[in-house]
Amino acid sequence: MLHYTQNDKFVFFNAVDAAVQLTVDNAVVGAADSVDALVELLLCANVAATDRIMFSSDVDFASEEGFATDDAAHELIEAALEASGLTAQADDLLV
Numbered sequence: 001m002l003h004y005t006q007n008d009k010f011v012f013f014n015a016v017d018a019a020v021q022l023t024v025d026n027a028v029v030g031a032a033d034s035v036d037a038l039v040e041l042l043l044c045a046n047v048a049a050t051d052r053i054m055f056s057s058d059v060d061f062a063s064e065e066g067f068a069t070d071d072a073a074h075e076l077i078e079a080a081l082e083a084s085g086l087t088a089q090a091d092d093l094l095v
Contacts (some may be wrong), residue, residue, distance in 0.1 A: 009025050009046075009047065010025050011023075011051045011054070013054070013055045013073075013077050015056070015058040015061075015062040015065040015067060016031060016065055017066055019031040019066075020032055020033070020038055020077055020080075022038070022042065024045045024047065029041050032080075034076075035079045035080050036083075038076060038080035042080060043084060047086065048086070055074075059073045059077070062074070
């Protein structure tokens with residue numbers, strides 16, 4: 001079971017107008033339609049693997065928000081988390 005501390009950020013992803021919007025601690029950081037742009041937002045917001053990362057249901061239905069498929073927003077987010085090193089950091093925390 002994960003235990004969060006007061007210092008952990010609340011990181012939230014939405015699918016909006018064919019882009020992934022990143023919100024950290026209830027403040028919109030920005031939106032990105034590419035892996036590189038989303039990585040930049042994650043890095044600028046100092047998102048860490050220990051932060052609470054959540055997705056809106058519109059990410060599951062991304063085609064309704066202008067993405068080519070329903071999976072496209074999840075794929076973009078997962079690729080950005082991987083490229084930013086957050087996935088590897090999270091895996092290290094589970095060891």
